Amino acid sequence: MKKSLISASQFFFIIFVSITSLTFFSVPSQLIAKVKQDLWLSMALGAIIDIYVAVLLYRLGRMYAGQSLIQYTRSILGKAGKVVGLIFLLFFLCVMVTAMWIYSDFLSRTLMPETPRLVFSISMTICAGLAAVKGIEAIARLSQIIGFIILLTSVVLFTSSIPYIQLQFLLPPFENGMLPAIQGAIYPGSWFGICIMMGMLMPHIKKQSGILKMKVYAVVLGTSVMTLYLLYSIVVMGPVMAGHFENPIYILSRITQFLIFERIEVLLLLIFISGSFITISTLYYAVTEGTAQWLGTKSHKPWVYVFGIIFILSPMFPYSNESYMVDRYLSYWFPLVSLIIEGGFMTFLFIWAVVKSKVSRSSS
Amino acid sequence: MFFHLSKYAVILSLMLLLSGCWSQINFDQLTVVSAIGLDVNKQGQLEVSVQLVNPTLPVAAGGGGQQRRAIAMYTANGLTVEDALETIRKQAKKSLFFSQTKVLLIGERLARQGLDDMMDFFWREPNQNFNCWVMVSKQSIPEVLSDSKELQAVAAEEWKAYFKNKTYKPTSGGIQLYQFLPRLEQSSFQAAVPGLIQVSKPSSKDMIMEIKDLAVFRNTKLVGWLTSEEAQIISWLTQQSSLGMFEVSTKDIKSVMFELKNIHIAMKPVYENGQLQMKVRMRTQATIKTSTEKLDLTEKQTTDLLETELSNAISETIEKTVYKLYRSYKSDAIGFGEAIHRKAPKSWKTLKGDWNNKLAQINVQSSISIEIIKSGLLIDSNIKKDDVQ
Numbered sequence: 062m063k064k065s066l067i068s069a070s071q072f073f074f075i076i077f078v079s080i081t082s083l084t085f086f087s088v089p090s091q092l093i094a095k096v097k098q099d100l101w102l103s104m105a106l107g108a109i110i111d112i113y114v115a116v117l118l119y120r121l122g123r124m125y126a127g128q129s130l131i132q133y134t135r136s137i138l139g140k141a142g143k144v145v146g147l148i149f150l151l152f153f154l155c156v157m158v159t160a161m162w163i164y165s166d167f168l169s170r171t172l173m174p175e176t177p178r179l180v181f182s183i184s185m186t187i188c189a190g191l192a193a194v195k196g197i198e199a200i201a202r203l204s205q206i207i208g209f210i211i212l213l214t215s216v217v218l219f220t221s222s223i224p225y226i227q228l229q230f231l232l233p234p235f236e237n238g239m240l241p242a243i244q245g246a247i248y249p250g251s252w253f254g255i256c257i258m259m260g261m262l263m264p265h266i267k268k269q270s271g272i273l274k275m276k277v278y279a280v281v282l283g284t285s286v287m288t289l290y291l292l293y294s295i296v297v298m299g300p301v302m303a304g305h306f307e308n309p310i311y312i313l314s315r316i317t318q319f320l321i322f323e324r325i326e327v328l329l330l331l332i333f334i335s336g337s338f339i340t341i342s343t344l345y346y347a348v349t350e351g352t353a354q355w356l357g358t359k360s361h362k363p364w365v366y367v368f369g370i371i372f373i374l375s376p377m378f379p380y381s382n383e384s385y386m387v388d389r390y391l392s393y394w395f396p397l398v399s400l401i402i403e404g405g406f407m408t409f410l411f412i413w414a415v416v417k418s419k420v421s422r423s424s425s
Numbered sequence: 426m427f428f429h430l431s432k433y434a435v436i437l438s439l440m441l442l443l444s445g446c447w448s449q450i451n452f453d454q455l456t457v458v459s460a461i462g463l464d465v466n467k468q469g470q471l472e473v474s475v476q477l478v479n480p481t482l483p484v485a486a487g488g489g490g491q492q493r494r495a496i497a498m499y500t501a502n503g504l505t506v507e508d509a510l511e512t513i514r515k516q517a518k519k520s521l522f523f524s525q526t527k528v529l530l531i532g533e534r535l536a537r538q539g540l541d542d543m544m545d546f547f548w549r550e551p552n553q554n555f556n557c558w559v560m561v562s563k564q565s566i567p568e569v570l571s572d573s574k575e576l577q578a579v580a581a582e583e584w585k586a587y588f589k590n591k592t593y594k595p596t597s598g599g600i601q602l603y604q605f606l607p608r609l610e611q612s613s614f615q616a617a618v619p620g621l622i623q624v625s626k627p628s629s630k631d632m633i634m635e636i637k638d639l640a641v642f643r644n645t646k647l648v649g650w651l652t653s654e655e656a657q658i659i660s661w662l663t664q665q666s667s668l669g670m671f672e673v674s675t676k677d678i679k680s681v682m683f684e685l686k687n688i689h690i691a692m693k694p695v696y697e698n699g700q701l702q703m704k705v706r707m708r709t710q711a712t713i714k715t716s717t718e719k720l721d722l723t724e725k726q727t728t729d730l731l732e733t734e735l736s737n738a739i740s741e742t743i744e745k746t747v748y749k750l751y752r753s754y755k756s757d758a759i760g761f762g763e764a765i766h767r768k769a770p771k772s773w774k775t776l777k778g779d780w781n782n783k784l785a786q787i788n789v790q791s792s793i794s795i796e797i798i799k800s801g802l803l804i805d806s807n808i809k810k811d812d813v814q
Contacts, residue, residue: 170551227664229767233770299604312603323556324554
C-alpha cells in the first residue's frame with residue numbers, strides 16, 4: 062500500500078484546528094468558572110506542557126524514524142510495549158468518546174434542543190469515518206481550509222466586538238493567589254495533550270526536520286486564539302456572568318455583533334463543528350491505524366467500522382446524564398488520567414529509549 | 426463484500442433524514458416576541474405579558490390593503506414564568522420566538538417584592554436574547570404593552586432604538602439583560618434600571634411613554650428611584666457614557682446649559698483615619714449650548730467664573746447622587762465595591778460581607794477639572810446688540 066504523506070504546513074493546520082476546537086468544546090466550562098481572569102496563565106502552562114510532550118515525541122520519532130507511536134513503543138519496551146501501546150490506544154478511544162459526548166451534548170442543549178444526541182454522533186461518525194477511510198491526506202487538506210476559516214472569523218469577531226469590551230473585568234490579577242491558575246492548567250494541558258496523536262502522524266510527514274517547529278507554532282497560535290476567545294467572553298460579560306454558563310464563548314457570540322449582523326452563534330458553531338470534524342477524524346484515523354499496527358493487520362479500514370459503532374453510541378454511555386458523575390469525570394478523572402499518560406508515560410518512554418540506545422552503543 | 430454493502434446501507438440510511446428535522450420551526454407557526462413583561466397581579470400571583478409582532482407585508486409585495494394589527498398582547502398568570510408562558514402559548518396558538526425580544530419590562534410592584542425566583546428562567550432558557558433591554562414600568566404592564574403608541578408600529582422596537590442612540594445614553598441609563606442578570610447577584614455593583622413612565626395625558630386613549638428616571642435595586646429588590654439628572658451621574662460614574670448636558674443656575678449666573686464631552690472619571694478608594702473614602706476625579710471639556718446670560722468669553726474672568734460654577738455644581742450633584750444611593754437606598758449601583766475589589770482585592774474580602782450596610786459610612790470627595798471650549802457659530806460666543814457700544 063502506498064503510504065500517504067502530508068506536508069509540514071498541513072500538519073500545522075491539523076494541530077491548530079484540533080487545539081482550537083477541543084478548547085472550544087471542552088475547556089471553557091471548567092476553566093472560566095474556576096480560574097476566571099487569570100486563565101491566560103493556565104492556558105500558557107497548558108501550552109508549555111504540550112510543547113514539552115511534543116519535544117519528547119519529536120525526539121522519539123526521529124530516533125525511530127518511520128515508526129509510529131504504537132510501533133516504537135514496542136521497539137523500545139519489547140513485550141511490555143504491547144501493553145503500553147494498548148493503553149495509548151485505549152486512551153485515544155476514551156478521548157474520542159469523551160470529545161464526541163461533549164460535542165453532541167453541547168449541540169443538543171444549545172442549537173437543536175429537540176434533536177436526539179444520537180443524530181449528532183451518527184452524522185459525525187459517518188463523516189469522520191469516511192475521512193478516516195480515505196486516509197490522512199484527505200483530512201490534512203481539509204484542515205488547511207477549515208483552519209484558515211477559523212483564523213479569519215476569529216480575527217473578524219475579535220475586532221468587531223471591541224466596542225463591547227470592558228478591560229477592567231480582567232482586574233484584579235491573581236485574586237486568590239497563583240494556585241488556582243496553576244491548578245487550572247491541567248484542563249487545557251490535558252486536552253492539548255491529545256496532540257500525542259502527533260506520534261501517529263509523524264511517519265506520514267514529508268520533511269521530518271521542521272515538525273517540531275511547526276508543532277510549536279501551531280500550539281502557540283491555537284492557544285493564543287483560544288485564550289483570546291476565553292478572555293473576550295470575560296471582558297464582554299464580566300466574570301460572574303461568564304462563570305455561570307457551560308460555554309461562555311457561545312454566549313459571547315450571541316451577545317456581540319458581527320459587523321451589522323446580530324446573533325452570529327450559528328456561524329461560530331458551524332466553524333467549530335467543522336473544526337471538531339477535523340479533530341475527530343484525525344483521532345479516528347490515529348486510533349484505527351494504531352489498532353491495525355498493534356494487531357499487525359494489513360489495513361486500518363476494517364477498524365473504522367468496528368470503532369464507528371462505539372463512537373456512535375458514545376452519547377449513550379451509562380451515567381452520561383448524571384451530572385454528578387460527569388462533573389467528577391471531566392474535572393478530575395479525565396485530566397488526571399490524560400496527564401499521567403501524556404506526561405508520565407511519554408517521559409518514561411523517552412528516558413527508557415535514551416538509556417537503551419546508550420547501553421546498546423556502549424555494548425557494541 | 427460486507428464493507429461494500431455496509432457503505433450502501435449507510436447511504437440508504439441517509440434517506441431517513443428526508444422525513445424532516447427534529448427541531449424545525451415553521452415560519453407560519455412562529456411569532457416573534459418583541460417584549461416580555463413581568464408583574465404581580467392583585468392576588469399576588471406572577472403575571473406574564475408578551476407583546477407579539479404581527480408581520481405585515483410591505484406595500485410593494487402586495488400588502489397595501491392589509492388590515493392587520495401590528496402587535497398583539499397576551500397576558501397570563503402562573504407560578505413561574507414558564508408556567509404562564511404555557512398558558513399564553515395556548516391563547517396565541519403559536520410557538521413563541523424569544524430570540525428577537527427587544528425589551529424586558531418589569532412591573533414596579535414585582536420589582537419591589539424582589540426578583541429572586543423569576544430570573545432563573547432567563548438564565549436557563551436557551552432561546553432568548555441576552556441583548557434585550559430591561560426597564561421598570563410604573564404603569565400596569567398589559568396596558569403599556571398593548572396601548573403605548575410610538576412612531577413605529579411596534580413600540581418595543583422604538584424603545585430599543587432609543588437605548589441604542591448615543592445622544593440619549595447619558596440619561597437613559599440603558600441596561601441589557603446580560604449586564605442586568607449578574608448585577609442582581611453582586612453587592613459590589615448592583616443594578617439600576619431605567620423607568621418607563623406614562624406622560625399624563627388623560628384625554629387620549631393612546632399612551633405616550635417616556636423613558637426616564639432610574640430604578641435602583643438592592644440585591645434583587647427595587648428600593649427607590651433616581652431622577653434623570655442623577656441617572657446621568659450614574660452613567661458617568663459607571664463609564665457608560667462620556668457625554669452629557671448640564672445646566673448651571675446660581676445667583677451670579679441665571680441659567681447656562683453646558684454640553685460636556687470627553688468625560689474621564691475615576692473612583693478611587695482611599696483610607697483616611699481608618700475610614701473608607703471615595704475619591705472621584707473627573708476631567709471634562711465643556712461647551713456652552715445656550716445661555717440666558719450675556720457671556721463674554723474673551724475675558725478670562727468670565728471663563729474662570731463659569732469653570733468654578735460648573736465644577737461646583739457638578740461636584741455637588743455627584744455627591745448628592747452618591748449619598749442618595751448610599752445613605753437612602755443602601756445600594757452600590759455605581760460599582761464602587763468593584764473598584765475596591767479591583768484595586769485592593771484583599772481588603773475587599775473583609776468588606777464584602779456586609780457591603781450594603783457599610784455604604785452609609787463612606788464619604789465622597791470629588792475633584793473636577795473643566796476646560797471650556799469655544800463652540801457654536803458666534804464670534805466670542807457672544808451676541809452683541811447693535812446699538813450698544
